[in-house]
Amino acid sequence: MTARPLARGFSTVAFQAALMVTMTCTVVGVAAADEPQPLRRVRPQSARIADAIAQGVERSATFRRLVESIDATDGLVFVAEGKCQHGTRACLLMSVVIAGSDRILRIFIDPRRAPGCELVEVIGHELQHAVEVLSNAAIRSGIQMYRFFDRVKNNGDVKRFETAAARQTSLSVAREACRRS
Numbered sequence: 001m002t003a004r005p006l007a008r009g010f011s012t013v014a015f016q017a018a019l020m021v022t023m024t025c026t027v028v029g030v031a032a033a034d035e036p037q038p039l040r041r042v043r044p045q046s047a048r049i050a051d052a053i054a055q056g057v058e059r060s061a062t063f064r065r066l067v068e069s070i071d072a073t074d075g076l077v078f079v080a081e082g083k084c085q086h087g088t089r090a091c092l093l094m095s096v097v098i099a100g101s102d103r104i105l106r107i108f109i110d111p112r113r114a115p116g117c118e119l120v121e122v123i124g125h126e127l128q129h130a131v132e133v134l135s136n137a138a139i140r141s142g143i144q145m146y147r148f149f150d151r152v153k154n155n156g157d158v159k160r161f162e163t164a165a166a167r168q169t170s171l172s173v174a175r176e177a178c179r180r181s
């Protein structure tokens with residue numbers, strides 16, 4: 001009669017041990033599977049832009065911080081080659097698309113007007129504007145984005161908004177990534 005409780009006790013311990021091993025393996029397995037491809041929230045839409053972003057991340061601490069800041073938000077920032085209005089060589093479109101739990105922003109860059117390392121500088125500048133929007137959870141539409149920049153701009157222009165932080169980002173990225181000041 002004493003054999004049963006002993007056996008039951010042993011098998012419970014063995015079961016718990018097996019469960020712990022299984023859970024540990026599962027956790028390790030998930031971490032290992034996630035490591036090679038963390039979710040990148042800055043999405044280049046051409047090889048040329050992907051190269052420029054890779055250069056920025058490699059050479060410039062300022063650029064790297066921008067990408068990390070965006071990775072920590074609910075934003076997805078698509079960076080594509082394209083033309084902007086008002087004669088600018090790059091722009092953040094006044095548009096926020098809500099897709100599930102993500103806010104999608106779009107940046108256009110004209111690479112012909114940002115040759116060489118200037119492309120890295122210009123992308124960094126626009127990523128700063130993306131951070132300005134994404135750090136504000138209340139901005140969920142193009143109109144809200146327009147009103148936000150109309151409030152925080154410091155250039156007095158009604159068609160082209162500019163912020164001091166983005167101007168400073170251009171200078172920092174140029175110095176760090178392009179060795180210019």
Ligand SMILES: [Zn+2]
Nearest residue numbers: 161162163166
């Ligand atoms: Zn700007």
